[in-house]
Amino acid sequence: MGLECKKNGTVFLFYLSGELDHHSCIPIREELDKVICHYHVKRVIFDFSAVSFMDSAGIGLLLGRYREIAKFGGKCVILCESEKIKKILQMGSVQLVMPIVETKQEAYEKLGGTENGTI
């Protein structure tokens, strides 16, 4: 399981990769919380394009980070094409607080900007 963080203007991109379960969520949660707290992250794209497997631990991870980001009035979007992962996220009602989109362009639009000229 991997995590890569990038910044594009005011948007933070969190690229997750590999298998996301209870075990792999532990170090990822720590790393994300450090970045979110340090930069007061307000606009986030969680990119699931390279996630090969996810169970319900992913729901906890996302909703927990959302709560942190929402404290600063932030917004999150999930970029995910996998039908299985989307189904699991929807079972956890994640889409009620974070839109789930299939393209980067849509993700930036949901955050109120574009990929080349972010907010």
Next chain:
Amino acid sequence: MEQYDNTMLIRFPAKSENEGLARVAVTAFAAPLDPTVSELTDMKTAVSEAVTNAIVHGYAKGTGDVEVFCQRKEETIYIMVSDKGCGISDITQAMEPLYTSKPEQERAGLGFTIMETFMDSLEVESKVGEGTCVKMAKKLSKLR
């Protein structure tokens, strides 16, 4: 005694790194039936939830082993995940969607719901102080 085409028993200590091991083992066990990617993901997800439950809840206080027992008969895969942990006092409540005894650990409370959704059948047997056994089955499609 019912004859199975194949069986597999793996036992490992309740360490979270073994969640991945259990998924890989079940995937390999089902492979001769040539399941679809979707069927494999369903089984992997259900096993992951059951094993995580055993580790996080069954052995919340203390340590022990988790067993994953798989059987195959024709197109059906039977999976049993058991622990000798603390057991569940109220199975009905534990199986309610969104119920979790560990919200502070960011558990979504969807483990059993996911097992039920992704498998064809789910049975949970548990005794407080003795442990929990989760039995699941999935019939794989013949059309591939």
